[in-house]
Amino acid sequence: MRNPLLQVENVTVRFGGLVAVNDFSLEVTQGTIHALIGPNGAGKSTTFNCISRFYQPNSGRIVFDGTDITRSPASEMAGCGIARSFQNLELFNELTVLENIMIGAHVHCGGSLRAWLQAKPPAVMHHIDEVIERTGLAPYRKHKARNLDFGHQKLLELARALAIRPRLLLLDEPAAGLRNREIATLDRLLTDLVRTDGLTVLIVEHVMQLVMSISDRVTVLNFGTKIAEGTPQQVRNDPAVIEAYLGKEAAHA
């Protein structure tokens, strides 16, 4: 049994009177793809925001590779080896594909961003070239982010996260708005990154076709509470999950 790379322990998040995440625990095993799913408003993004340290949980702990990061600032996450993509694209629209990815990689290099963009250190550029190649962005290297179609913008968001050489990749709805062909590309890329490079992925996703195909394990949230966990097959057939998505009648049909 491989070690957990990420442990979320009894996390609760309240927004005023609303309990968005309720005593939630999760373990993500190193070198696996773990999906966090659930209906709208279940608390998935809130959990993600706690892990990436944008939100502070009211109680509970978040442990990454044995270190308690519950009080660490979001700005330290990339340095720890945690990268994330956002549900709404957070690209620098006026910069090129290459520049957007270089900004992702800058986190490890310190110094001024301008000097770094001009210096282009060979070792880092080699890694960036590899990321560009693997994500299929090579033909768009010099294109401004705003001129890419939506599918390539999503890939650029992923490429920028990969540029920091993360150990844990947090993906918030990477397949949202993608066409079937683009989802198949994403499926192959993520599977390859995990199987070949040993990356660990925690993915929030509504596109079940992708979740069921790539995930080693799936955790289901509803109203901030974990209602099921297991292999894609186990979760797909779980009456509590069917009820959460489709209602009581469907679960007992």
Ligand SMILES: Nc1ncnc2c1ncn2[C@@H]1O[C@H](COP(=O)(O)OP(=O)(O)OP(=O)(O)O)[C@@H](O)[C@H]1O
């Ligand atoms: N900053 C916030 N302030 C107040 N309430 C919030 C905030 N963020 C989320 N919520 C509420 O917390 C609950 C969980 O929201 P969250 O965005 O985590 O759900 P989700 O599972 O990611 O949903 P979706 O799939 O629609 O993105 C919802 O009821 C939401 O309205």
